[in-house]
Amino acid sequence: MAVAVAAAQALIRTIRGRSDAAPSSSSRQPLPSPPPGPLALPCGIILEAHHGLGPSPSRRRPRRTSSPSPVRTPPPSEPPLDDTLPPSLATALIGLVAASHRTCHDAQDINVAPRGATAGLRALRASLTSLKLTVQLAYKWLRRVEAAPDLLPHPDRRALVDVDAVVVLLAEAISSVSVAGDSLVDVVRDAAAAAARISDVAAAHAPVLLAASERIDRVEHLLSKLLTILQISSLAEALRARSAIDAAIPLILGDDPHLAASVRCLPDSFHVAPACLDRPPPGYSVPSPADDDAPPDYSAATTNTDGSVTIRPTGWSAAFAGLTLSDLPALSRVPLPVAVAGLRYGEELYGEQFARAVGPALAELMERPGGAKAARLAAILGSRSEGVAMTDEDNFARRVGRELEDGRARTREQPQPYLFSESQVSTHVEESSLAA
Numbered sequence: 001m002a003v004a005v006a007a008a009q010a011l012i013r014t015i016r017g018r019s020d021a022a023p024s025s026s027s028r029q030p031l032p033s034p035p036p037g038p039l040a041l042p043c044g045i046i047l048e049a050h051h052g053l054g055p056s057p058s059r060r061r062p063r064r065t066s067s068p069s070p071v072r073t074p075p076p077s078e079p080p081l082d083d084t085l086p087p088s089l090a091t092a093l094i095g096l097v098a099a100s101h102r103t104c105h106d107a108q109d110i111n112v113a114p115r116g117a118t119a120g121l122r123a124l125r126a127s128l129t130s131l132k133l134t135v136q137l138a139y140k141w142l143r144r145v146e147a148a149p150d151l152l153p154h155p156d157r158r159a160l161v162d163v164d165a166v167v168v169l170l171a172e173a174i175s176s177v178s179v180a181g182d183s184l185v186d187v188v189r190d191a192a193a194a195a196a197r198i199s200d201v202a203a204a205h206a207p208v209l210l211a212a213s214e215r216i217d218r219v220e221h222l223l224s225k226l227l228t229i230l231q232i233s234s235l236a237e238a239l240r241a242r243s244a245i246d247a248a249i250p251l252i253l254g255d256d257p258h259l260a261a262s263v264r265c266l267p268d269s270f271h272v273a274p275a276c277l278d279r280p281p282p283g284y285s286v287p288s289p290a291d292d293d294a295p296p297d298y299s300a301a302t303t304n305t306d307g308s309v310t311i312r313p314t315g316w317s318a319a320f321a322g323l324t325l326s327d328l329p330a331l332s333r334v335p336l337p338v339a340v341a342g343l344r345y346g347e348e349l350y351g352e353q354f355a356r357a358v359g360p361a362l363a364e365l366m367e368r369p370g371g372a373k374a375a376r377l378a379a380i381l382g383s384r385s386e387g388v389a390m391t392d393e394d395n396f397a398r399r400v401g402r403e404l405e406d407g408r409a410r411t412r413e414q415p416q417p418y419l420f421s422e423s424q425v426s427t428h429v430e431e432s433s434l435a436a
Helices: 002-021 089-109 119-147 155-160 163-193 198-231 235-255 257-264 272-278 352-367 374-381 396-405 422-428
Strands: none
Touching: 089 119, 089 163, 089 352, 089 374, 119 163, 119 198, 119 352, 155 198, 155 235, 163 198, 163 235, 163 257, 198 235, 235 257, 352 374
């Protein structure tokens, strides 16, 4: 009995000791929280767990994730326009397409009846129509030289086209279109001032109109020769076309002293002279190896069937003498030595802003197969379509008549030689590596 009582008392003491050692509910430690992880919401958005301390979760600042969100960079802005710089050849080509298109429309707006009294006007209209189409082809193929050389059927033909020849031909085409446009303005203004018909005053302007027509025909013929070099499969025909251009360039520069002076003033920012000195001399200028005192062997330069030798000039500009489109295909880096402020439609169509606005659409249209592009071209250039010129409010004759009523100047400032400064050259022309 005593043993049972002792065992019971020991059991009671054991139970009491355990209850005293057990912690109270108020001081009980919380269960360990699971590791932080993303929280998925019903809408599919996943939020990261909050780890900051604060009085309430709503006021806690969310923790930044280890991977920062991608930063959206704004598209690169185009370089600012500078109207004081001369246009590049690429920009001038676009302006020439637009100017020839508009000037051709101006000529079509003029009433040429009766035909016997307006022969000069009709000749100039035909010349402008032909030049307009040739200029569009020249833009297409010269743009390929720089932007799409893989579309050239004969890429090696670029070596037959001199850069300074392209400069002279484009400058001459731009000037001839401007002179033709001014001649048309003079005819319409004289008729409006005298309250007479166009046919009554056209005869007095016939010599000027015919001279403008012949000038356009000459440069259109040379641009066609340039296209022949790039397109034709016969190398002999390409060489003959090159010879025709070489023979005509001195005549163009002789007729236009301002252009000749501008071409001579082109700066040598491409370091052409040192590069040409590093090149080996042409094959036809190497003396015969048999005798050092023998005259040069010109047989390599003999391409004519009669055995005559064509010796080409070294170049018409100091900057690009000896360079071809194979050496420098980037027409957007070559400045055009023409002050566009004195040209008809010059400041409007020969600027960088106009080229950037219409350039992509014009390039796409020129490369589009098939015909029937006249309406689309007129829309791109901001001109009217064919067939509505005589009823349009912007008819050329009506527009010139309004200018006469407003008392505007009848003559435009004549183009002057463009003289390049060092600051203009450094900002407009980039350094270009020459081909070996």
